Amino acid sequence: MTELIPKPRGVVATTGEVRLAAHSRLHARTGTQGVGHWLSTALRQATGLPLREGRELDDAGDGIVLQLDPGLGPEEYRLVSDWNGVLIEGGSAAGVFWGAQTLRQLLGPDAYRRAPIRRDRAWAVPYLTIEDAPRFRWRGLMLDVARHFMPKEGVLRSLDLMAAHKLNVFHFHLTDDQGWRIQIERHPRLTETGSWRARTKTGHGASPLWDEKPHGGYYTQDDIREIVAYAAERHITVVPEIDVPGHSQAAIAAYPELGNTDVIDTNALSVWDTWGINPNVLAPTDNTLRFYEGVFEEVLELFPSEFVHVGGDECPKDQWRRSATAQARIRELGLADEDELQSWFIGHFDSWLSARGRRLIGWDEILQGGLADGAAVSSWRGYAGGIAAARAGHDVVMCPEQQVYLDHRQDPGPDEPVPIGWVRTLEDVYRFEPVPPELTPEEARHVLGTQANVWTEVMEDHARVDYQTFPRLAAFAEVAWSALPAPAERDFADFERRMTAHYRRLDALGIAYRPPAGPLPWQRRPGVPGRPKDGPPPSR
Numbered sequence: 001m002t003e004l005i006p007k008p009r010g011v012v013a014t015t016g017e018v019r020l021a022a023h024s025r026l027h028a029r030t031g032t033q034g035v036g037h038w039l040s041t042a043l044r045q046a047t048g049l050p051l052r053e054g055r056e057l058d059d060a061g062d063g064i065v066l067q068l069d070p071g072l073g074p075e076e077y078r079l080v081s082d083w084n085g086v087l088i089e090g091g092s093a094a095g096v097f098w099g100a101q102t103l104r105q106l107l108g109p110d111a112y113r114r115a116p117i118r119r120d121r122a123w124a125v126p127y128l129t130i131e132d133a134p135r136f137r138w139r140g141l142m143l144d145v146a147r148h149f150m151p152k153e154g155v156l157r158s159l160d161l162m163a164a165h166k167l168n169v170f171h172f173h174l175t176d177d178q179g180w181r182i183q184i185e186r187h188p189r190l191t192e193t194g195s196w197r198a199r200t201k202t203g204h205g206a207s208p209l210w211d212e213k214p215h216g217g218y219y220t221q222d223d224i225r226e227i228v229a230y231a232a233e234r235h236i237t238v239v240p241e242i243d244v245p246g247h248s249q250a251a252i253a254a255y256p257e258l259g260n261t262d263v264i265d266t267n268a269l270s271v272w273d274t275w276g277i278n279p280n281v282l283a284p285t286d287n288t289l290r291f292y293e294g295v296f297e298e299v300l301e302l303f304p305s306e307f308v309h310v311g312g313d314e315c316p317k318d319q320w321r322r323s324a325t326a327q328a329r330i331r332e333l334g335l336a337d338e339d340e341l342q343s344w345f346i347g348h349f350d351s352w353l354s355a356r357g358r359r360l361i362g363w364d365e366i367l368q369g370g371l372a373d374g375a376a377v378s379s380w381r382g383y384a385g386g387i388a389a390a391r392a393g394h395d396v397v398m399c400p401e402q403q404v405y406l407d408h409r410q411d412p413g414p415d416e417p418v419p420i421g422w423v424r425t426l427e428d429v430y431r432f433e434p435v436p437p438e439l440t441p442e443e444a445r446h447v448l449g450t451q452a453n454v455w456t457e458v459m460e461d462h463a464r465v466d467y468q469t470f471p472r473l474a475a476f477a478e479v480a481w482s483a484l485p486a487p488a489e490r491d492f493a494d495f496e497r498r499m500t501a502h503y504r505r506l507d508a509l510g511i512a513y514r515p516p517a518g519p520l521p522w523q524r525r526p527g528v529p530g531r532p533k534d535g536p537p538p539s540r
């Protein structure tokens with residue numbers, strides 16, 4: 001049962017086990033009561049054990065004690081299982097929480113169920129000591145809820161799955177050309193008009209097909225408050241993304257004056273029903289700035305995160321080149337070109353956010369035309385943007401599309417249901433290294449961490465998201481958390497061995513993961529067909 005994912009720093013096992021039973025107590029000492037509540041709820045529902053509140057260490061005998069140890073780093077924890085019971089100590093409540101996640105793995109896959117399946121079974125934790133701490137402080141997952149709306153229930157489930165993998169930043173991609181998903185009270189049409197589209201492009205390749213079905217939905221501000229609070233209970237920070245000045249057709253469809261009205265008839269635009277890079281970008285006017293300041297004011301009230309993501313990716317400059325208004329703005333500001341105009345636009349929100357005690361983060365295109373002082377970068381077009389930003393003293397989250405875009409296919413075979421992008425296998429993700437060797441140790445300190453991105457153009461619901469995300473998110477979590485050696489030296493066979501146990505956990509959680517080729521490890525017996533062997537790549 002010590003087949004843990006992500007792999008901890010150190011495990012020393014001895015002989016014996018703590019048995020949780022009806023008399024076992026759970027005692028959460030000062031500063032850990034929130035974790036105690038989470039853990040007792042999770043374990044009570046899975047085990048059916050009462051896990052009554054103990055008061056003192058002795059009182060918890062054969063039970064669980066949670067406490068802070070200020071000598072440990074903020075997310076560091078120590079888990080000791082011995083004749084006294086289970087003791088989890090953390091440098092902060094977050095550290096204790098990650099220790100609680102490890103405890104759940106140690107209890108076996110059924111500890112992930114929501115109701116007990118057998119009342120007579122034993123719940124045992126082997127005697128051991130685990131010392132553990134994360135490699136990175138930003139261990140992220142980005143979910144695109146704009147291309148396909150994911151109802152709130154699925155978002156909460158994603159947060160649970162992140163917690164189970166010790167991931168701690170949920171990057172919430174809330175707006176795009178194809179949908180606006182967050183209620184903004186002062187601009188109601190953003191969701192009234194901007195959250196629905198009439199139809200959606202489906203299929204791949206040369207013959208586009210539209211499904212002719214309306215698609216949409218949004219989160220009310222109360223939904224957002226619930227999501228943020230639910231994440232906080234799991235020591236996950238939600239970083240909202242409002243994508244500007246590109247990826248904004250849904251907003252322009254709702255408020256046509258936000259677009260480049262001297263170039264196109266923005267009244268004729270509707271929420272986009274297809275994919276790709278959209279030419280209809282925001283007009284760089286005072287009206288647009290004031291409008292989005294209003295949006296961000298409401299966003300800041302809802303999201304307490306240090307970082308706020310402003311997108312900045314894939315903003316074609318063609319309309320700005322043709323717009324007399326945009327050109328006048330370039331002259332008035334003494335800028336060299338349209339790239340500098342985008343830089344000015346992003347810089348405006350950098351100062352605006354800094355004045356309110358927050359920090360801006362954007363996709364690596366925000367480097368074009370000069371990066372605002374305090375801004376951080378999500379490096380997605382490979383490592384180059386992240387390297388340039390770190391060298392210039394900016395913080396970076398490494399999420400190169402060639403490695404950790406989980407919408408990309410997992411196999412070249414013809415039965416792969418989402419045949420897009422580069423092939424990124426489980427092993428490819430396991431061998432992803434967030435810190436490029438080009439960086440000096442000083443520069444590498446700017447790599448806050450890493451993030452896997454789940455874009456949902458071809459994922460219409462959570463089952464599809466599961467398939468694309470798992471099992472690769474488990475490999476990603478180990479890259480983000482564990483102190484792994486250089487990619488070529490990583491022991492993928494050991495990871496696969498531990499995955500055998502982890503698939504059982506994912507089964508108990510009800511995740512529609514992509515099965516490995518061939519029979520699953522516990523199906524290797526006659527008469528049980530597995531997934532067909534991966535075949536040759538399809539012709540395009």
Ligand code: ACM
Pocket residue numbers: 313314363380
């Ligand atoms: C991106 O993939 N456009 C950030």
